[in-house]
Amino acid sequence: MAKKVLLFYAVLAPFIMTGSFYNLIDGVILHKNPTYRVGFFSLFGFVIMPLLLIVTYIKNKCEISRDGVKIGKIDYPFSDYDFGIREKELAFKDRPLTSLLKKEYHELVIQAKNTHEIVVEKDLDIFQKDIGNIRNALPR
Structure with missing residues (x-):
């Protein structure tokens, strides 16, 4: 992450x-x-x-398996949660030191299926190739 x-x-x-x-x-x-x-x-x-x-x-360890996503020690099964990657733009003052020149940033959003409540919003401070791999691994 x-x-x-x-x-x-x-x-x-x-x-x-x-x-x-x-x-x-x-x-x-x-x-x-x-x-x-x-x-x-x-x-x-x-x-x-x-x-x-x-x-x-x-x-920040994130594991994606057939059953769900595990972030740190917490499991989020695919049967109970919806997953998505959201793009957002940040002002220059809010950008992280590791990528100051980049305008668009990505967030992993995990939402409970039954209540539609957003459970997790995690910034993805990773490379574009890794974001593509996460998108391919998550169910559609």
């Missing part, structure tokens, strides 16, 4: 992890750096960044 964000974090993670590990060893253990450069994020970025990557992956 947030593939571009995950890739963005994955590109930044090695630099932040290396810098924070360097700050921990050089600043705290060897006492070569002044203490004002040593903070929680600069010390433990090598722990926080991998954790952030893992949590982002787990919370």
Whole structure:
């Protein structure tokens, strides 16, 4: 659901992890750096960044099977819910950092069949090929 964000974090993670590990060893253990450069994020970025990557992956994992869609740990069976992908336009100030120049964005909409209540509206911050794959996998 947030593939571009995950890739963005994955590109930044090695630099932040290396810098924070360097700050921990050089600043705290060897006492070569002044203490004002040593903070929680600069010390433990090598722990926080991998954790952030893992949590982002787990919370945004979407599996489409024959029976339904599973987002995170919640199942949405095809027999109880209608699925669709809605396009919307965002103003420049509302666009995510990972795709600032794109005008049209997509949302996954899950609606209960019996009450017609919208249960989930999830932004699809993924590539166009993935949106096509999701459209092909969802029932019509």
